[in-house]
Amino acid sequence: MHAAQPPFRSYAEQILDHLNDAPEREVLLHGERRVSAGEFRALVHRLARALKERGLGRGTTVSLLGGNLPEVIAVRYAAHLLGCRVNHLYNKLSAEAQVAIVRDVETRALIVDPRYADRAAEVTAQAPVASVLTLGPAPAGEDLLAAAAGLSDEPVPGEARPDDVCTIRHTGGTTGHPKGICTTFDQVSDIRALQGEHVRRQLVCTTVAHVGGMFTDLTLGAGGSVVLQEDFDPAAVLAAVERERVTDLFLLPPLLYRLMDHPDAATTDTSSLRSLVYGGCQASPARLADAVRRFGPVLLQFYGQSEVGGISMLMPDQHDPERRPELLRTAGQVLPHVEVEIRDESGRALPRGEHGEICVRSPHIMQGYWKQPELTAEVLRDGWLHTGDVGLLNDEGFLTVVDRLKDMIIVVGGHVYTSELEDLLNSHPRVLQSAVFGVRDADRMEQVHAVVVAGPDGGVGEAELRELVRRERGAMYEPASITLADALPLTEAGKPDKAELRRAAAKRYALASA
Known part of the structure; x- marks a missing residue:
């Protein structure tokens, strides 16, 4: 006779359980504010009651617009306690993109950080919603914190079911129909992944709408505390690491470079x-x-996608510039319970060492793209997620990500993998960072372009870099233009904004041919 399965408890319920263990412990630090576990837990339950009184629950979508505030995290947990779908807007997206997303996910309530009240008014003027709720006093909308203040903080029973959509996270969304990635409560129910030997003090300096939110959840679930900063500023990050004795930090590579x-x-x-x-x-x-060399043996590379979760890791002891420098080019070894195949255009699995598309099978693969069955069927076939990344596996099982399929540049004579050229340019002692991308010229031929950020001493010229490329990679890899810049433009998520770089290069082409 099989033992009865324990009732399902969402990630939010599990985190709240941990917060109840030591209610006096500080769990969230934001500026001068220190929020205890008991205070935060009480706020979540009050907010859940206020949301429920306003008709929100399973089958309804809540969209969040706000910065890295404790209240923004609390209201997400409250909505998820009730089984709501939550869509967290990137606050640096254009109003046009936010309008498209709010409309697309059938938003019932838009919950707003008062600092973004003007943007919320602009968005809802074009995409009306049933309720605008604010996390504090604001010119328009109902103050949800005030409404929740008089309610009970007794635990609210979780209403989420394993197969309910938990989050709808958008990639892109700047043009056309937004691409919303649907993840179920069951897929985000394991919050134990980061429990380890040390008590975590996580610094979050990138948006909690993306990976910063994931690390917040995992840290709180592991009994740690989170230091919240509104945005990345290298001086502020370094000061907080020293002052707060931060143990854990997540950064995108361009931000890591700026930090060191x-x-x-x-x-x-x-x-x-x-x-x-x-x-x-x-x-x-x-x-x-x-x-x-700057921070010691603490680096850990995480490779994954929103559509599939984690794929591989390069662990701290594998970051050895002296003994195994070649491993720094890889994304580490495939995670347990994740399968990876490298496939050609026909879908055939390729042997070790050959380039092809990285395809993944994992328990964490998305449910699909929100209301886009054709696009879902295109990337999710027979249980395998086609990542759109080009890569290879070596004989030791290390995965190397060579390029995005859409970023790979097809030139006369073959393919230029942008990451390989970026690695070469970055190896120059006076280059801090580079971005390589393709742009079609007036004859519709794709040309290689590079934007390079030189070190503070400068002293690197285009001719010198061209000679390096010709010597190490040959004429096929030589860029049509090499532009020196003070910094690379970044996307909302902190990645080099190659779309913006392409637009700038295309504009130069248009002016040159005019």
Whole structure:
């Protein structure tokens, strides 16, 4: 006779259970504010009651617009307690993109950080919603915090079911129909992944609408505390690491470079760091070696996608610039319970060492794209997620991500993999960072372009870099243009904004041919 399965408890319920263990413990730090576990837990339950009184629950969508505030995290947990779908808008997206997303996900309530009240009014003027709720006084909308203040903080029973959609996270969304990735409550129910030997003090300096929110959840679920900063500022991050004895930090590679290049990095005490996780876009092996020398053996690379979750990791002891420098070019080894195949255009699995599309099978694969069955069927076939990344597996099982399929540049004579050219440019001692991308010229031929950020001493010229490329990679890889810049434009998520770089290069083409 089989034992009865325990009732399903969502990630939010599990986190709230942990918060009840030591209610006096500080769990969220934001500026001068210190929020205890008991205060935060009480706020979540009051907010859940206020949302329920306003007709929100299973089958309804809540959209959030706000910064890295404790209240923004609390209201997400409250909505998920009730089984709501939650869509967290990137606050730096254009109003046009936010309008499209709010309308697309059938938003019942837009919950707003008062600092974004003007943007919320602009969005709802074009995409009306049933309720606008604000996390504090604001010119328009109902103050949800005030409404919740008089309600009971007794535990609210969780109403989410394993197969209910938990989050709808959008990628892109700047043009056309937004692409919303649907993840179920069951797929985000395991919050134990980051429980380890040390008590975590996680610094979150990227938006909680994306990976910052994931690390917040995992840290609170592991009994740790989170230091919240509104945005990335290298001086502020370094100061917080020293002051708050931060143990854990997540950064995208461009932000990691800015952190270690800041003048304060040489004098700041970062000895409390136990894990500096990076990922989200390609990283330069040369710059990773610099980071290991600056921060010690604490780097951990995480490769994954919103559609499939984690795929592989390069662990701290595998970041060894002296003994195994070649591993810094890889994304590490495939995670347990994840299967990876490298496939050609026909779907045939390729042998080790050959380039092809990275395809993944995992328990964490998305349910699908919101209301886009054709696009879902295109990337999700027979249980395998086609990532759109080009890569290879070596004989030791290390996965190397070579490029995005859409970023791979087809030129006369073959393919140019942008990450390979970026790695080469970044290996120059006076180059801090680079971005390589393709643009079609007036004859519709794709041309290679590069934007390079030089070090503070400068002294690197286009001719020198061209010679490096010709010598190491040959004429096929030589860019049609190499532009020097003070910094690379970044997307909302902190990745190099190659779409913006392409637009700028295309505009130069148009002016040149006019």
